[in-house]
Amino acid sequence: MWVYAAKRVLYAIPIAIGVSVICFSLVYLAPGDPIQSLIPPDATAEDIETIRRLYGFDKPLVLQYLDWLARALTGDLGISLQSNRPVIDEVTRALGNTLAIAIAAILAAFVLATILGTLAAFNLGRPIDKIATSISTIGVSVPNYWMGIVLVILFAVQWRLLPATGMGGEGSEHFSWLQWDQARYAILPMVTMAMIPLGVVTRSTRSAVADTLSQDYVQLLRAKGLGEMQVVCHALRNALPQMLAVMGLQLGYLIGGSILIETVFNWPGTGLVMSRAILTRDIPLLQGTILVLALSFVAINLIVDLLQTVIDPRIKRA
């Protein structure tokens, strides 16, 4: 097990280096100058060169990359051009804020999807299967930003039950899921965020459990007189690796791809930071955010891989 884990960690290193090269160079492929958001529209050519030199953008690109990589390895991702704050602080704060709702959303979706998918698989073609499939289809196909706006109109504007935006009256530094006056800010974004994973994991659970139920050994279990709950447990255990893989991917998507939801709810997470970095062409912030998100994605996949081998040792042998 430990050898397998060490191998997987080693495999992640070249991926991380590749990610660093791609994320550093990608942002330079976009048209425009990295300092153009810093210079006033009527800046003279001399001023433009001075500002380029002061920010270090006059050095060759390779030197800039090596310098950036050397600093990144020590946890220094540079300074945001716009806010003038350390990028690592900006990204870790935002990542923590996104994780606060993403993990809650993925757990809620996983629990609900497991119940719905299993019920559907045990009742294929029956009304309960149709209901579960409909919920799954709605989750996958309804645009989540639209869903977010609808929830805000209903719960915040019309009924005033929950707040519309933000992460608490005093900001994210005081946020806690354990205090209702703070936690209530997270409910609408969390529910909105859970919709797609709910749809995807329900489908995947239904299919995996139905597939397991069609295996001969399930007939054998029933023939040996096991109760339905025990059969469910067997079926779920066999379906779990596939469900975990889907869930891991979904968590990765939520961490990096929640720009629209975070914009609708003004939730100060990675999506908002990335959107801000793109719109203001804040290259250090963009590079740092992409790097941290990509490494998070690699880390999540690694954890999922290891969990899968714990649940199903055949994966390790394969």
Added chain:
Amino acid sequence: MHMITRYRRRLIPAALAALAMGSPPAALAQDLPGGVLTVAMTVSDVPDWAGMPDQGFEGHRFVGYSLYEGLVSWDLSTSDQEVDIIPGLAEAWSIDPENPSRWIFDLREGVSFHDGCAWNAEAAVWNYQRLIDESHPGFNQVDFARARSRTSTIAEVELIDDMTFALHTTDVESLFPYNLVYVLMVSPCAYEAAGNDRAAYAATPSGTGPYVFGSAVPGERLELLRNDAYWNPDRIPQHERLVLLPMPEATTRAAALLSGQVDFVEAPSPDMIPALEGAGMTVVLNEYPHYWPYRLNVLEGPFADVRVRQAANYAINRDEMVALLNGTATPAFGAHTTNQRNFGEPYRFSYDPERARALLEEAGCLPCEVTIGISPAGSGQMQPLPMNELMQAHLSAAGFDVTFEVIDWNTMIGVFIRGAVAHPEYDAINFSSASMEPLQFVKSFMKRFQTPGGSNWGGYHHAEAEELMAAALQSFDPAEQDDLIRQAHELVVADAAQIFVVSDLNPRAMAPHVQDFVQAQSWFQDMTPIRVE
């Protein structure tokens, strides 16, 4: 069409009484109203509070001018007059009669920074020196870059005595004081106590403004507190705290207002205004120095011909554009709005597609193929996509064949900064403008300010207007300056230097309990008179 709501700032009787009696402003603190004013801004981050703010004019509006002040300030006290500069931390300024490049400033007595540091000539010299001299211990590239367009003509800073100092400019520049309204003074004591480290200073920022720093959560919120000891009793905030929240999405801002999370929102979407009014919110509009034009490449291509430029101005149905914007704009007939003192009496291009077509025929450009750079969003760009679609329909109906190149806002800024010479692929770009100061107008239309190094993107040149503007830059008589610029404005409008379309009316919405907001005709606003009932 929505009613334009105008407010006049109420005088503060207690403050006036105290002034008359000679009491210090701090004595009024116990009588001042409480309340928290929470504002949703359109920016995506809290503007930088550690000196020169970022986030464009919104950064100056809410953070820069709340915490800090310049030698010169804006008079934002009324809603029915054009805003102009007034004395700020300098009580008066004058040009040296023997040296027209030496500006002498008499500084305001009795002013202290929030940390108690004295405002004097030494502090003024320290502030200006650090913005122009890389070897100054307080130098920082962030403030240098943000202030550069306002400080690039400062050649020397001179200490004269305790309350007097001078700025030397590289050339004779009569409109120079307009630059100084943007350059904000930080406390040298606080900066030095922070080890001249801008990041450390951000924890204890100190200016002379009507608010003092309270707390901040980066990227999320900034809380400012009333400065009870502010030197100008007329502008002591009428609320205890000002909370600023960045909220870039218009729908989110509207929802936050409707759900009671914020009291005041910037720039509600025109589509949302009826719903906000229906819910009892107050929506205010007012003219301010903004216009939404097509800046034309007159160096080459179809717009080098004045008949084509005039045709484009005749082709636009400005009233229809205003209707598209739900009444949140007004037709633009020049680079100044009609109520600005330098608007003058320029020729007004009416909607006349037949005349436009005739002019194109006369110019031998029918159909007239033009490529125009537009952006899907951006500061001051209003609702660029639907507006440009309507522009395309109007221009096409008059004989133009319009191709749009859609580029993101940052790319558009780069195109603007490099100018039409570097971007001959565009016959025009849609890039909105602020024309609040004569200097900005001059930089947009004088040949010597062709980009880079100015705002004249398309290389526009009109010999007579150039002479008038050059004379304005040399004149130290404000009335004469205005007269020269007014004449220049009339000439460039008649010459169809740009396609002038509409001016924004700057909508804002606030909850019914927000009282006494005075919407000045400016990009900047004074939040201090607001009471939260």
